[in-house]
Every structure is written in C-alpha cells, then in structure tokens.
Amino acid sequence: MKIALRLYATLRDYLPDGHDTGVTLDLPDGATIPDALAVLGVPLALAHIIMIQGRRVLPPDVATRQLVDGEELAVFPAIGGG
Amino acid sequence: MDRIVRVNMSDLTTRVEPVPAAWVGLGGRALTSTVVAAEVPPTCHALGPNNKLVFAPGLLSGTAAANSGRISCGAKSPLTGGIKESNAGGTAAKMLAKLGIAALVVEGQPAADKWYSVHVAKDAITIQEEKDTVGTGNYCLVNQVQARFGKPVGVMSVGPAGEMKMLSANISVADPESHIRSIGRGGLGAVMGSKKLKFISIDDTGTPPVMPKEPAKFKEAAKIFAQTLLDHPVSGQGLPTYGTNVLVNILHEAGGLPTRNFTSGQYAAHDKISGETMHATIVARGGMPTHGCHPGCQIQCSQIYNDKDGKYLTSGFEYETIWGMGADCCIEDLDDIATADHVMDDIGVDSIETAVMFGVAMEAGVLPFGDGKGVVRMLTEEIGKGTPLGRILGGGAANVGRVYGITRVPVVKNQGIPAYDPRAVKGIGVTYAMSTMGADHTSGYAVATNILSVGGHVDPLKKEGQIELARNLNIATAAIDSTGMCLFIAFPALDIPACLTSLIDMINARFGIALSGDDVTALGKSVLKTEHAFNIAAGLTREHDRLPEFFSLEALPPHNVVWDITPEELDSYWNF
CATH class of the missing domain: 1.10.599.10 (Aldehyde Ferredoxin Oxidoreductase Protein, subunit A, domain 3)
Incomplete structure (x- = not known):
C-alpha cells in the first residue's frame, strides 16, 4: 500500500534529498505509524503530534494503529505559538 | 512600584499619587482592569473625555525574572464597547517599573485642536505640545523621539491611524532595537488619539534595578523558572527556532486554518507562507531568526525579516498576521505580507483586525483575493492617508461587513477572529x-x-x-x-509544575508576601x-x-x- 508521509519543522531533516516536505511510502499491509517513521529513521520520541487525515492519533494508539492504503500521515515535533 | 502617575489632558497637568491600599498587589492587566472598572463610566463614549487610558507594567516587570517585560494597556474599547486590556513587549514596562510607576493613567481630553507628548523621567513628568511629529509613522517617530533625547528612551506612540481615531488603531511600543511592538487589539490607539496624545517617552536614567524584598529567594526561584522555559520543547526549542509562524502548517493539517475569509480550513499554498519557509528565507537573507521582543526575553520567538536585498523589512512577524494576510486573504508571497506588516506597524493598525478586515473586503469585491500589492497600496494610500475608503477599512472587519452587506463576518463583539477556525x-x-x-x-x-x-x-x-x-x-x-x-x-x-510554583515564589520574594x-x-x-x-x-x-x-x-x-x-x-x- 502507499501512504503519504509529511514531516514538519525540525523533522524535515530526516527527508531524503530532493524531498522538501514529505515522501510517498510503499509499505506492507498492516504497517503501523512506527513502521512508516522507521523508513526515514525518524525517532518515535520526536514525533510529538501525529495526524492521519487531519485527525490526531494519540499515544495509546500510535504503536498499534494500522495504516490504510492512500492515507496521509502528518508528523510534527513539539511546537507552539500563538 | 508604589506610584500612580496621572496625566490630565483636559487641563494639561500631571499628578503623582501613592498606590491606594485597594490596588496594592495588583499589576499589569489586574491593575488596568481594576482602574478602568473603578474610574471609567461603562456607558461613556470610548473616544470621549470620560474614558481613561491606563498603562501598567506587570508585578515582576523590571526584575531579573525571564520574560517579565510585557506592558499592559487598558481602557474602554471603541471597537468592542467593553473593557480592554492588550499587552506588548518593548522596553516600556521595564522602564516604568524601574521608575517605581505601577500605573500611568491618561485622563480627559484637550479642548484645543493641538497634539501633545508626555515625557516620564525620574524627577519630572512633563507635557509638551507636538507639531513636527504629528502625522508621522511609528518607525520614523521612534527615531525622532530617541534623537530628541539623545538616548534610547522608551516610546509608546500612535501612528496616523490612531490620530484619525480608527477602530483598528493600535499603540506602538519601541523594542530594544528601536523597532515596533504593538499593543494591538481593541482600538486602543484610537483612545490615545482621542486624547491628542501622540507619544509617551520614558527615560529611566538614574534609577536602580528593581530589587526584590527577599533577594536570595527571588534569585533561586528565577533560576528554576528560567530552567523550565529552557526545558520545555515549545518554549526552549520550537518557538526560538521557527517563531509563532510554525503554526501555519499544523493548523492546515488539522483543518483549522481559516482560508479565503473563513470558507475553508486548509490553504493550498500553506507551505509558501509557513514558518519553515520563513525561517529559511530569513537565514538566506542575513536576518535574525531568533530575537527577543523585550529585555530579558529568554524564549526569543521574534525575528528580523529582511527583504530580497538584505535590508530590514519587519520584525515580530507573527503567525496571526501571516495567517490573516496569507491564508485568509490568499496572498502567497511572504514578501508582500512582510511589506504589509511593516506598513501596518508604521501607520499603526492592528495586524489581526486589519487582515480579517481585508478578508471581508475581498469577499465584498473591494479588491481581489490574493492581491498582495493591492493590500499594501490600500494600507499606504487609503488607510494611512485617511481617504473615505481608508476610513471605512480602518474601521475594522465588522465595519466593512456592515458597509458592504456581507454576512460572513468573523468577529465577536465587533473584534476580528484570529487564525484558528x-x-x-x-x-x-x-x-x-x-x-x-x-x-x-x-x-x-x-x-x-x-x-x-x-x-x-x-x-x-x-x-x-x-x-x-x-x-x-x-x-x-x-x-x-x-x-x-x-x-x-x-x-x-x-x-512542568515547577514553572508555576517558581513563578509564584518569585512574586512572593519580590513583594515579601x-x-x-x-x-x-x-x-x-x-x-x-x-x-x-x-x-x-x-x-x-x-x-x-x-x-x-x-x-x-x-x-x-x-x-x-x-x-x-x-x-x-x-x-x-x-x-x-
């Protein structure tokens, strides 16, 4: 399956050359969020805010939530403003 | 901070009083709101002689406590019709606190059509008539005032919008680099303009540092407090690196980034105006990605944004401004938004109210969505010069909505809704x-x-x-x-629990309570x-x-x- 992974702020340092904002990942069925992050070597501890289709995935579900073909995964470090 | 300074603009006198017993222990917003509630008739006209404009440093301003340099300003708001407190960085809070001033209260209104300034120093508070500075933009004014005194005095001023008593007018506060911070919201610049007060200058020469009642306890608490600011990933890393504008992308992803006058929660060009793009632009042009808005700021979320030629364009370039001109008005060019930010600071209008207003004006067909150059032109040529159209636009989002018959007007109590749907x-x-x-x-x-x-x-x-x-x-x-x-x-x-406990410990050590x-x-x-x-x-x-x-x-x-x-x-x- 294919999912879109978008990284923000300091996490963009983990993107491969030629990719400014994110990548499309080809993952096996049943892959989880940690599986997707592992492809780029993003430490899970830095993934402070995780969204799928614009909805938050909270810590209890981060490890177990299985990705679905075509989903968009957005990951942020700890950031704030206002 | 044991003195209340009263400036009476009706008879052009000043008076210094001890802080009344009922107000002891109050600072910042608590003091401005208490004074306004006690002394301003709630039904008065906000631009009439019975309103009062109150400036108050906070309880910890002037001390060595990190991030304690915000100045509060209060009055009845001509925009909302209710009470208002708005606060900003800059150097004024620290200087007023060092001068022992808990609040500076501007009262009354001159009968004559003349403009004035107030100078606050250690031994005297004086009122001068102003002629040459009238009509001057805030950037130039700060330089003029500091040149007049030959030193970086604190300056709080109104631009042309405040002089014209526009409902979106703000009050500018000079920062450590003589750039502009803003007491932005609620039209407090119009209140200052209604009192014919162009600027307040503050000279803290000859005043000692503010000393806590219990210095050792204060020092220990201040150290813990500062460490918590460093330890938290948002205040210690996220804000210093990207500033507040890092929020563009996360609000876009969350579907809460108001776009095209609040008709969508996502903006297709979000990355062009994002904090990440802004950071890279600032670094490439030799600007400053981290900068403090007031002395003693440890978070340093401000920045200095240069133009394509590497020259200063704006600072304190905040998420809400960039969201408003960017997503809400669909302006994709960050340089156009930065130019608009500079002009808004110079003529003295609230960048949130004005951006929300332009979103409504674009829906009304006053100018097209995405017209960044048009926004800059209207700020400069219409609002800044007070043309009939400029007066309508300078009246804020609710005003423009009423004038043009628009029903999608994002305001509460007439004040524009910022940046988060x-x-x-x-x-x-x-x-x-x-x-x-x-x-x-x-x-x-x-x-x-x-x-x-x-x-x-x-x-x-x-x-x-x-x-x-x-x-x-x-x-x-x-x-x-x-x-x-x-x-x-x-x-x-x-x-982090220690943050709040150390903050309270600092207040207690400061006042011996x-x-x-x-x-x-x-x-x-x-x-x-x-x-x-x-x-x-x-x-x-x-x-x-x-x-x-x-x-x-x-x-x-x-x-x-x-x-x-x-x-x-x-x-x-x-x-x-």
Missing part, C-alpha cells in the same frame, strides 16, 4: 465567544490543548470538555497577564469577574457572547464541521 478548534471558539475582550485567542489559548498537545489533549472537533478548558485557561491567563510575563510561559506552565497557587487562581477569577461586570454595565449582554451565525450554518472543509456549542452551554462558562 472555531468550528475545527472548538476550545478556542469558546474563548472567542466568552472572552471579556471580544474575539481574542490570547485570552484563553485552547489551541495548546486542542492542537499542540500541551496541557493534555481535548479533541478539537468535539464539544465535550471545551467549556471547562476555555474557562480554566482564561482564568490562568488573566493571572499571567497581571505578572508582566509573556503568555508563552503558559506552555511550560501547563506541563505569601501567595499560594489558589490565591493566583483567585486573582485570575477576580480579574475576569471585574471585566465581565464592566461589560454588562456597558450594555454587553450574554447575547454578545456568541459566535456569528454563519459558523453554525456553513460546514467547514475538510472535516465539514459546524459550530455546535449551544448558547446555554456557553453561558455555563461563567459558573465559577
């Missing part, structure tokens, strides 16, 4: 509806818990828990606004109740504590959510 970030929607200030994200920043995972998590798309969240944050913020602290200390305060956490909460509640009572007496009923109708009628993509918190639920906010 209340349909998709419902906690901040409660703050917008219920704040005593009109729509004001800073009065109870529920975005922290709805979106940023600070202080826990409350689902932004559901209404459960939002009233309680907003209520608690508004109470806490009213207390923080009274200390002179930057609101961004709330990020560590929500997650023994406040508890409950006392601080009680202070926040008291401030809100005082402000609410003023608003009710001014004619703002519970029906004013509502969001505009279109939020309930129009579903916001991509989540297709509407505003669904009922009036009865909103009214329960005041159950404390």
Whole structure:
C-alpha cells in the first residue's frame, strides 16, 4: 500500500534529498505509524503530534494503529505559538 | 512600584499619587482592569473625555525574572464597547517599573485642536505640545523621539491611524532595537488619539534595578523558572527556532486554518507562507531568526525579516498576521505580507483586525483575493492617508461587513477572529465567544490543548470538555497577564509544575508576601469577574457572547464541521 508521509519543522531533516516536505511510502499491509517513521529513521520520541487525515492519533494508539492504503500521515515535533 | 502617575489632558497637568491600599498587589492587566472598572463610566463614549487610558507594567516587570517585560494597556474599547486590556513587549514596562510607576493613567481630553507628548523621567513628568511629529509613522517617530533625547528612551506612540481615531488603531511600543511592538487589539490607539496624545517617552536614567524584598529567594526561584522555559520543547526549542509562524502548517493539517475569509480550513499554498519557509528565507537573507521582543526575553520567538536585498523589512512577524494576510486573504508571497506588516506597524493598525478586515473586503469585491500589492497600496494610500475608503477599512472587519452587506463576518463583539477556525478548534471558539475582550485567542489559548498537545489533549472537533478548558485557561491567563510575563510561559506552565510554583515564589520574594497557587487562581477569577461586570454595565449582554451565525450554518472543509456549542452551554462558562 502507499501512504503519504509529511514531516514538519525540525523533522524535515530526516527527508531524503530532493524531498522538501514529505515522501510517498510503499509499505506492507498492516504497517503501523512506527513502521512508516522507521523508513526515514525518524525517532518515535520526536514525533510529538501525529495526524492521519487531519485527525490526531494519540499515544495509546500510535504503536498499534494500522495504516490504510492512500492515507496521509502528518508528523510534527513539539511546537507552539500563538 | 508604589506610584500612580496621572496625566490630565483636559487641563494639561500631571499628578503623582501613592498606590491606594485597594490596588496594592495588583499589576499589569489586574491593575488596568481594576482602574478602568473603578474610574471609567461603562456607558461613556470610548473616544470621549470620560474614558481613561491606563498603562501598567506587570508585578515582576523590571526584575531579573525571564520574560517579565510585557506592558499592559487598558481602557474602554471603541471597537468592542467593553473593557480592554492588550499587552506588548518593548522596553516600556521595564522602564516604568524601574521608575517605581505601577500605573500611568491618561485622563480627559484637550479642548484645543493641538497634539501633545508626555515625557516620564525620574524627577519630572512633563507635557509638551507636538507639531513636527504629528502625522508621522511609528518607525520614523521612534527615531525622532530617541534623537530628541539623545538616548534610547522608551516610546509608546500612535501612528496616523490612531490620530484619525480608527477602530483598528493600535499603540506602538519601541523594542530594544528601536523597532515596533504593538499593543494591538481593541482600538486602543484610537483612545490615545482621542486624547491628542501622540507619544509617551520614558527615560529611566538614574534609577536602580528593581530589587526584590527577599533577594536570595527571588534569585533561586528565577533560576528554576528560567530552567523550565529552557526545558520545555515549545518554549526552549520550537518557538526560538521557527517563531509563532510554525503554526501555519499544523493548523492546515488539522483543518483549522481559516482560508479565503473563513470558507475553508486548509490553504493550498500553506507551505509558501509557513514558518519553515520563513525561517529559511530569513537565514538566506542575513536576518535574525531568533530575537527577543523585550529585555530579558529568554524564549526569543521574534525575528528580523529582511527583504530580497538584505535590508530590514519587519520584525515580530507573527503567525496571526501571516495567517490573516496569507491564508485568509490568499496572498502567497511572504514578501508582500512582510511589506504589509511593516506598513501596518508604521501607520499603526492592528495586524489581526486589519487582515480579517481585508478578508471581508475581498469577499465584498473591494479588491481581489490574493492581491498582495493591492493590500499594501490600500494600507499606504487609503488607510494611512485617511481617504473615505481608508476610513471605512480602518474601521475594522465588522465595519466593512456592515458597509458592504456581507454576512460572513468573523468577529465577536465587533473584534476580528484570529487564525484558528472555531468550528475545527472548538476550545478556542469558546474563548472567542466568552472572552471579556471580544474575539481574542490570547485570552484563553485552547489551541495548546486542542492542537499542540500541551496541557493534555481535548479533541478539537468535539464539544465535550471545551467549556471547562476555555474557562480554566482564561482564568490562568488573566493571572499571567497581571505578572508582566509573556503568555508563552503558559506552555511550560501547563506541563512542568515547577514553572508555576517558581513563578509564584518569585512574586512572593519580590513583594515579601505569601501567595499560594489558589490565591493566583483567585486573582485570575477576580480579574475576569471585574471585566465581565464592566461589560454588562456597558450594555454587553450574554447575547454578545456568541459566535456569528454563519459558523453554525456553513460546514467547514475538510472535516465539514459546524459550530455546535449551544448558547446555554456557553453561558455555563461563567459558573465559577
């Protein structure tokens, strides 16, 4: 399956050359969020805010939530403003 | 800080009084709101002689406490019709505190059509007539005033918009680099203009540092407090690196980035105006990606943004401004937005009110969505010069909506709604509806818990828990606004217990008192109740504590959510 992974702020340092904002990942069925992050070597501890289709995935579900073909995964470090 | 300075613009006299017993222990917003509630008739015309403009440093301003340099300004707002407190960085708070001034109260109104300035120094407070500075923009004015005194005096001023008493007019505060910070919201610049006061200059020469009553205890608490700011990832890393504009992308992803006058929650060109892009642009052009808005700021979320030629263009380039001109007005060019920010600071208009206003004006067909050059031209040639169209635009979003017959007008109590769509970030929607200030994200920043995972998590798309969240944050913020602290200390305060305890320890050591956490909460509640009572007496009923109708009628993509918190639920906010 294919999912879109978008990284923000300091996490963009983990993107491969030629990719400014994110990548499309080809993952096996049943892959989880940690599986997707592992492809780029993003430490899970830095993934402070995780969204799928614009909805938050909270810590209890981060490890177990299985990705679905075509989903968009957005990951942020700890950031704030206002 | 044991003195109240009164400047009477009716008879051009000044008076220095001791702080009355009832006001001892108050600072910042607690003091401005208390003075306004006690001395301003709630039904007075906000631009008439009975309104008062009150400036107050916070309880910790002038001390060595990190991030304690915010200046509060209060009055009856000509925009909302209710009480107003707005605060800013700059050098004024520290200087007033060093001069021992708890509050500077500007009263009355001159009979003659003349302009004046007030100079505050160690041994004298004087009023001068102003001629050459009238009509001058804030950037030039700060340089003129500091050249006049031959030193970097503090300056609080109005630009042409304030002189013309526009409802979007702000008050500028000079920062350590003689650039501009803004007491932005609620049209306080119009109040200052109504008193024919072009600027206040402050010279703290010859004053000693503010010394706490218990120096050793203060030093220890200040050290712990500063460490918590460093330790929290938002105040220690995120804000210093990207500034507040890092929020563009996360609000876009969350579907809560108001776009094209609040018709969508996502902006296709979000990356062009994002904090990440801005950071890279600033670095490439030799600007400063980190910068403090006031002496002693440790978070350093401000920045200096240069133009393509590497010359200074603007600073304090905030998320709400960039969102407003960017997503809400669909202007994709960050340089156009930065130019607009510079002009807004110079003519002296609130960049949130003005950006929201332009979104409404674009919907009305005054200019096309995306027309960045048109916005800059209208700021300069229409609003800045006070043409008939400029007067309409300078009256703010609600005014433009009324004039052009627009129904999608994002305001509460006539004040423009900032940067976070209340349909998709419902906690901040409660703050917008219920704040005593009109729509004001800073009065109870529920975005922290709805979106940023600070202080826990409350689902932004559901209404459960939002009233309680907003209520608690508004109470806490009213207390923080009274200390002179930057609101961004709330990020560590929500997650690291030592932040709040060390803050209270600093206040106790500063004044030799023994406040508890409950006392601080009680202070926040008291401030809100005082402000609410003023608003009710001014004619703002519970029906004013509502969001505009279109939020309930129009579903916001991509989540297709509407505003669904009922009036009865909103009214329960005041159950404390």
